[in-house]
Amino acid sequence: MNQAAVRLRSVTRSYGTGDNAVTALDQVSLDIPRGTFTAVMGPSGSGKSTLLQCTAGLDRPTGGQVFLGETDLTRLSEKKLTLLRRRRIGFVFQAFNLLPALTAEQNVGLPLRLAGRRPRRSEVLNVLEQVGLRERAGHRPSEMSGGQQQRVALARALVTKPEVLFGDEPTGALDSTTSREVLTLLRTMVDRGQTVIMVTHDPVAASYADRVLFLADGKAQGELYAPTAEQVAQRMTALSAIPSKTSAVASC
Numbered sequence: 211m212n213q214a215a216v217r218l219r220s221v222t223r224s225y226g227t228g229d230n231a232v233t234a235l236d237q238v239s240l241d242i243p244r245g246t247f248t249a250v251m252g253p254s255g256s257g258k259s260t261l262l263q264c265t266a267g268l269d270r271p272t273g274g275q276v277f278l279g280e281t282d283l284t285r286l287s288e289k290k291l292t293l294l295r296r297r298r299i300g301f302v303f304q305a306f307n308l309l310p311a312l313t314a315e316q317n318v319g320l321p322l323r324l325a326g327r328r329p330r331r332s333e334v335l336n337v338l339e340q341v342g343l344r345e346r347a348g349h350r351p352s353e354m355s356g357g358q359q360q361r362v363a364l365a366r367a368l369v370t371k372p373e374v375l376f377g378d379e380p381t382g383a384l385d386s387t388t389s390r391e392v393l394t395l396l397r398t399m400v401d402r403g404q405t406v407i408m409v410t411h412d413p414v415a416a417s418y419a420d421r422v423l424f425l426a427d428g429k430a431q432g433e434l435y436a437p438t439a440e441q442v443a444q445r446m447t448a449l450s451a452i453p454s455k456t457s458a459v460a461s462c
């Protein structure tokens with residue numbers, strides 16, 4: 211059995227044509243083992259969000275293959291891809307994207323309703339308990355802090371027991387103390403077997419991961435295992451010094 215939760219094979223994503231063409235991802239290949247925490251870092255415009263979106267089936271690569279377990283996402287119809295995202299993938303974003311009129315419990319139960327199931331109260335409360343918010347089940351987002359709202363968003367992403375949880379800057383809108391709480395929670399989920407892939411600009415956030423993948427100009431630029439924030443910051447400084455294709459053209 212293949213232990214990789216996700217495999218990318220020569221994944222390319224281009225936008226536009228001719229002189230206006232941009233290659234956001236350029237032949238990226240990688241394996242993400244199950245039960246690991248991966249951070250994706252790189253300078254602005256290096257392709258991090260594109261990588262996350264292609265890997266999560268939110269965007270289609272223009273070349274190459276993306277596997278979730280044994281499923282090749284690039285071969286799925288839109289309908290099957292939508293179902294796969296609902297059933298097998300979880301997301302957390304920088305903006306918490308909770309529905310303001312719904313309580314925490316109702317927000318967390320929503321993905322189950324979308325999947326055509328009536329949520330059992332106990333399963334929703336269990337997930338809220340995992341993020342330390344069981345007693346806030348009846349509160350609406352406006353009655354909670356930013357960190358609590360992101361924990362509800364995390365519970366909502368986890369309620370379907372996704373194979374992979376994707377985070378696009380999940381701590382980007384939080385202060386450093388609250389960020390640490392959310393990152394510790396993500397780390398705990400991974401230590402219990404969850405696979406997490408997170409895009410971040412923050413070396414401290416990346417230091418919670420098992421592995422940091424670096425991107426520049428759409429290309430994989432190496433990785434760090436068991437990273438410290440200092441090591442990550444150093445690599446980022448070195449990467450930012452590489453002139454990108456677009457800035458090289460702009461400066462001609």
Ligand SMILES: Nc1ncnc2c1ncn2[C@@H]1O[C@H](COP(=O)(O)OP(=O)(O)OP(=O)(O)O)[C@@H](O)[C@H]1O
Nearest residue numbers: 225232233234252253254255256257258259260261
């Ligand atoms: N829909 C699009 N149309 C055209 N170009 C795009 C589109 N989306 C992204 N790009 C380009 O692809 C490249 C990679 O973008 P992407 O958003 O993946 O980078 P990023 O590393 O996530 O950046 P940031 O850290 O600033 O969010 C950039 O040059 C961007 O301008």
